Amino acid sequence: MPTLEETMRMMHSLLRGEKTPEEMKEFFGTSEKRLEIYQRFVRNHVTKTLAKNFVMLRRLVKKEIWQGLRDEYFKNYPATGWQLNDTSKSFVDFIAKKVREEKMFAGEEFYIELAQFEWEEVVVYCSELITPKPHEIETPVLNPTLSIMDFRYPIGTFIYYWRNKKRKDPWIIEKEYLKEQPQMLFLIRHPQEQRVFFHVATDPLLFAFKVVHDQISLPDAIKLSGQTEDTVRKILADAHQAGIIILPENF
Amino acid sequence: MTNYFHTIDNKIRNMGFGIGLRRKHFGEIFDNNDGIDVLEITSENFMKLGGKEHDILAKAKEHFPLVAHGVSMSIGGPDPLNEEYLQELIKLVKFIETPYFSDHLSYSSAFGVEYHDLIPLPFSKEAVNHVVPRIKQVQDMAGLPFLVENPSYYVEMPGAEMSEIDFLLEIVEKADCGILLDVNNVFVNATNHGYDPKKYIDAIPRERVLQYHIAGHFDEGEFIIDTHGADIIDEVFKLYEYSIRHTGPVTTIIERDFEIPPLDDLIAENKLVRAAGTRALEVEV
Numbered sequence: 001m002p003t004l005e006e007t008m009r010m011m012h013s014l015l016r017g018e019k020t021p022e023e024m025k026e027f028f029g030t031s032e033k034r035l036e037i038y039q040r041f042v043r044n045h046v047t048k049t050l051a052k053n054f055v056m057l058r059r060l061v062k063k064e065i066w067q068g069l070r071d072e073y074f075k076n077y078p079a080t081g082w083q084l085n086d087t088s089k090s091f092v093d094f095i096a097k098k099v100r101e102e103k104m105f106a107g108e109e110f111y112i113e114l115a116q117f118e119w120e121e122v123v124v125y126c127s128e129l130i131t132p133k134p135h136e137i138e139t140p141v142l143n144p145t146l147s148i149m150d151f152r153y154p155i156g157t158f159i160y161y162w163r164n165k166k167r168k169d170p171w172i173i174e175k176e177y178l179k180e181q182p183q184m185l186f187l188i189r190h191p192q193e194q195r196v197f198f199h200v201a202t203d204p205l206l207f208a209f210k211v212v213h214d215q216i217s218l219p220d221a222i223k224l225s226g227q228t229e230d231t232v233r234k235i236l237a238d239a240h241q242a243g244i245i246i247l248p249e250n251f
Numbered sequence: 252m253t254n255y256f257h258t259i260d261n262k263i264r265n266m267g268f269g270i271g272l273r274r275k276h277f278g279e280i281f282d283n284n285d286g287i288d289v290l291e292i293t294s295e296n297f298m299k300l301g302g303k304e305h306d307i308l309a310k311a312k313e314h315f316p317l318v319a320h321g322v323s324m325s326i327g328g329p330d331p332l333n334e335e336y337l338q339e340l341i342k343l344v345k346f347i348e349t350p351y352f353s354d355h356l357s358y359s360s361a362f363g364v365e366y367h368d369l370i371p372l373p374f375s376k377e378a379v380n381h382v383v384p385r386i387k388q389v390q391d392m393a394g395l396p397f398l399v400e401n402p403s404y405y406v407e408m409p410g411a412e413m414s415e416i417d418f419l420l421e422i423v424e425k426a427d428c429g430i431l432l433d434v435n436n437v438f439v440n441a442t443n444h445g446y447d448p449k450k451y452i453d454a455i456p457r458e459r460v461l462q463y464h465i466a467g468h469f470d471e472g473e474f475i476i477d478t479h480g481a482d483i484i485d486e487v488f489k490l491y492e493y494s495i496r497h498t499g500p501v502t503t504i505i506e507r508d509f510e511i512p513p514l515d516d517l518i519a520e521n522k523l524v525r526a527a528g529t530r531a532l533e534v535e536v
């Protein structure tokens with residue numbers, strides 16, 4: 001009679017896809033079909049989560065290539081966290097390796113940055129930090145879910161364009177996006193909408209960020225910017241509206 | 252040893268009829284909930300999340316009694332229980348003020364890898380001795396009664412020394428914990444492994460059952476799969492009635508994890524479950 005650990009190790013090699021149901025049916029004394037269910041379920045949890053978390057990247061590559069990527073990923077990056085999204089956590093590293101070492105996607109680093117963006121959206125959405133309400137604070141604060149991403153490619157422009165165009169599959173990427181054009185993005189989970197938004201870091205948004213980050217007082221901010229009080233207030237109000245900073249109720 | 256299981260009174264044992272709190276229904280559950288007495292929280296869907304999930308949970312506990320049900324504890328797994336997971340779980344159960352918490356009598360991770368699925372245990376003495384202290388450990392950590400759910404399984408693991416029901420009963424008696432009886436799982440397992448589901452239910456000490464799950468399943472031909480993705484079938488309703496006659500009224504939750512229907516459909520199904528539960532007890536009288 002096998003020990004508990006022996007049985008679990010056999011199951012493990014089935015679930016990890018190291019052994020086929022055919023090879024295992026004798027040990028388990030059951031049909032391949034029943035063993036296949038477990039193998040399929042465990043694999044699907046990873047691949048479906050991947051497909052959900054990297055929608056853009058998935059739609060940019062041919063179906064067979066995507067299938068190849070997810071199968072290789074499943075094999076080489078076993079899930080280690082109890083959160084389902086954690087199963088996707090090493091995918092960016094995996095894509096980076098494919099692009100840099102194996103020259104996948106003609107070695108275009110754009111694809112790595114796109115993967116980074118999509119993963120960061122998941123991370124920001126899932127942040128366990130709680131954004132304070134305006135009535136709970138005395139001075140302006142940054143949205144604690146804020147993530148600042150520095151890209152070499154125009155990722156924000158690309159995402160905006162593609163999400164609003166609703167293109168049919170297969171997606172083909174225009175050359176303009178593959179040209180380097182640095183872009184800094186602010187990603188936040190919006191305090192009211194509770195969805196993730198991104199904003200290209202424009203000068204006014206960067207200024208609002210700096211004022212709140214460095215805890216600069218309103219009079220000092222006015223002096224520093226050389227703008228009128230109304231303009232500075234408007235800049236801060238816009239950043240608040242965008243969800244990047246939170247202003248107190250009476251600000 | 253603290254006796255958690257016996258802290259449950261009749262009021263907690265029967266909180267009525269309810270459904271799981273699903274993201275799809277976040278927008279309307281507070282306005283449209285006719286006949287929903289209680290909500291079940293799938294713990295992992297809310298643990299460590301600070302945004303919408305956190306806000307909804309805070310609101311839900313003002314409107315409904317909540318019970319916590321998890322899928323990732325891996326109570327039967329070979330690795331030590333995941334401390335970080337348990338701490339997060341305890342934070343959640345304290346926050347929602349659930350009277351007990353539950354997970355499946357199976358394992359979902361092993362040798363450092365998460366499967367995100369429920370893998371059956373062999374019905375062996377070794378497995379009993381492995382699981383019992385782990386249940387005691389989580390009960391002591393949370394200071395609340397723990398309920399094990401009878402999981403569905405498609406393969407009977409090698410090394411069985413007892414029946415499925417004896418395995419469950421030996422564990423709950425030794426660990427002194429409760430049972431979350433999933434009637435659909437009893438039906439699915441009885442069908443797939445060829446036993447009489449009524450005999451399974453007859454064997455359960457009635458006072459151990461603190462919650463029910465009822466759900467639909469998927470017919471794969473050679474066997475049926477417990478997908479939580481379809482309506483409840485008549486035979487499962489009948490088995491539920493049979494079980495209620497045995498245990499008396501107990502909190503019942505409809506489980507629906509996939510192809511989640513509109514809230515109105517679940518409200519209607521919940522009414523059918525209530526009718527079945529009520530009918531069962533009328534027959535007894």
Ligand SMILES: [Fe+2]
Binds near residue numbers: 400433464506
């Ligand atoms: Fe269940």
